[in-house]
Amino acid sequence: MPNYKYIVGNNEGKKLSGTVEAENELTARTELNNLGFSILSLHETDEKPKTDTTLKKFIFEAIDKNSKIITGTIPSKSEETALNKLQTEYTLNVTAIWTENATEMEIEEARRKGSSRLQQFLAEKQKIQKSQQPEIKTDNLEEQKKEEAIKAKIEYTLQEVTKILQTIDKDLDAVSRAEINKKIDKLLRIKHSSNMDYILTSAEELLKSLIDLGYSLKEKISQEKHMELEIKTKELLSNLTRSTGPKSLAEDVITKIEKWQTSHAVAEENTPIIVKAVNNVLSSIKKFLETPPEISSIKDQIASYNKQLWELAKLYFKEPAKEYKEKVISSIKTVWTERKKAKENLVLTKKMLKEKKKTNQIYEEPLILSFLEELTTFTGWLLLFYIAYYFTSLYLNTKNFGIEHIPQGFTVYDSRIFKYVVVIIFLLHCSASIKTNFFRKSVLADIILLPVFLLGTIITLLNF
Numbered sequence: 001m002p003n004y005k006y007i008v009g010n011n012e013g014k015k016l017s018g019t020v021e022a023e024n025e026l027t028a029r030t031e032l033n034n035l036g037f038s039i040l041s042l043h044e045t046d047e048k049p050k051t052d053t054t055l056k057k058f059i060f061e062a063i064d065k066n067s068k069i070i071t072g073t074i075p076s077k078s079e080e081t082a083l084n085k086l087q088t089e090y091t092l093n094v095t096a097i098w099t100e101n102a103t104e105m106e107i108e109e110a111r112r113k114g115s116s117r118l119q120q121f122l123a124e125k126q127k128i129q130k131s132q133q134p135e136i137k138t139d140n141l142e143e144q145k146k147e148e149a150i151k152a153k154i155e156y157t158l159q160e161v162t163k164i165l166q167t168i169d170k171d172l173d174a175v176s177r178a179e180i181n182k183k184i185d186k187l188l189r190i191k192h193s194s195n196m197d198y199i200l201t202s203a204e205e206l207l208k209s210l211i212d213l214g215y216s217l218k219e220k221i222s223q224e225k226h227m228e229l230e231i232k233t234k235e236l237l238s239n240l241t242r243s244t245g246p247k248s249l250a251e252d253v254i255t256k257i258e259k260w261q262t263s264h265a266v267a268e269e270n271t272p273i274i275v276k277a278v279n280n281v282l283s284s285i286k287k288f289l290e291t292p293p294e295i296s297s298i299k300d301q302i303a304s305y306n307k308q309l310w311e312l313a314k315l316y317f318k319e320p321a322k323e324y325k326e327k328v329i330s331s332i333k334t335v336w337t338e339r340k341k342a343k344e345n346l347v348l349t350k351k352m353l354k355e356k357k358k359t360n361q362i363y364e365e366p367l368i369l370s371f372l373e374e375l376t377t378f379t380g381w382l383l384l385f386y387i388a389y390y391f392t393s394l395y396l397n398t399k400n401f402g403i404e405h406i407p408q409g410f411t412v413y414d415s416r417i418f419k420y421v422v423v424i425i426f427l428l429h430c431s432a433s434i435k436t437n438f439f440r441k442s443v444l445a446d447i448i449l450l451p452v453f454l455l456g457t458i459i460t461l462l463n464f
Helices: 025-034 079-088 104-135 138-167 174-190 196-216 223-241 249-264 273-289 293-318 322-360 367-398 408-414 416-438 443-463
Strands: 003-009 015-021 038-045 056-063 069-076 093-099
Touching: 003 025, 015 025, 025 038, 038 138, 038 174, 056 079, 069 079, 079 093, 093 104, 138 174, 138 196, 138 223, 174 196, 196 223, 223 293, 223 322, 249 273, 293 322, 367 408, 367 416, 416 443
Parallel strands: none
Antiparallel strands: 003 015, 003 038, 056 069, 056 093
């Protein structure tokens, strides 16, 4: 397999270089990206990696940040140095490491040690997270989300800039290349700092330099390449300067609901009932307002096409050359066709999700039905008790058991209130039982049964 020489930046902003063996450039790029690196340079080379005879070769097994198992080799003076390099520079959780000529027993021992080390690392990490969790405030969470969004934009920008530079690499002179690399290096150094404004400003400077570079290369590169460079760079700049806050009213409402849920810790067992009730209502609102990721993805794609069309329209009126205008029109037609396809895809996706929702929809019983079931059970047992009590008292009073003084409580059969209560409970039990057993999903039953129960209650009270 061919070797590819690379220069990358790790999460700490440190530049790393080396060679990677892969089937093709795309595979090599994917492997480096999976390790969390920002690729600055990658090209095939016939140059064999330089080997230092003083270094030992270690074989390692590790887990990357995407929970993917990775195996490889690393030259180092000692196992500790190799382990430290893999953990700090490559941000890998090493599960085992051993020398190249190790025996099976040594490999098994290395894996056992690595497993123990990984468990200890995870336990410590979990302990740290638990200790820090109560101290996190809602405001800090919002700030963290903003920082994460900005850092994600910076990572994406660096990756796209690398791709752009690869397309114009042959046309760049040494001065321009050095100037761009200088700005990239600066961004790599500061991208993990806490000064978000400075990071964004530096990224904007990099993209503006690329736009200026495109104008300076206009005579050297083809019109299509220049147009693609300008549109892509402006799109990156627009994405970078776009607010990280909610895009719409719905997203704003969802953000506020999540903020409320976080601050009130509704998942805890000792949460008050009122808070849980409010949370249920808010969760329903959130579910209603949330846009499925499939829909969001297509909408973002359409928005991207709209921006491209706008940029192409501006290019059409800015450039006087007829040939250039024709190429711009051709590009507009291509983008418009893609946008049309995305629109059609959006309609189909919405329809598919709607049908899927209908197919997979599980009937969720309302809370009132659960209450009615409990009420049916309760009134049933209550009726049984009252009827037994009624007939017992009637039997004691009509038969001569030789009891001189029957307690007053056993003369209940003469009580008008008792009769009212028994009949009303009976009507309530019948209504609730009919609803829960025969008409659980019927709205018509709700409309009929309640008035019938109320009418029966009124008749009972007026006729007894």
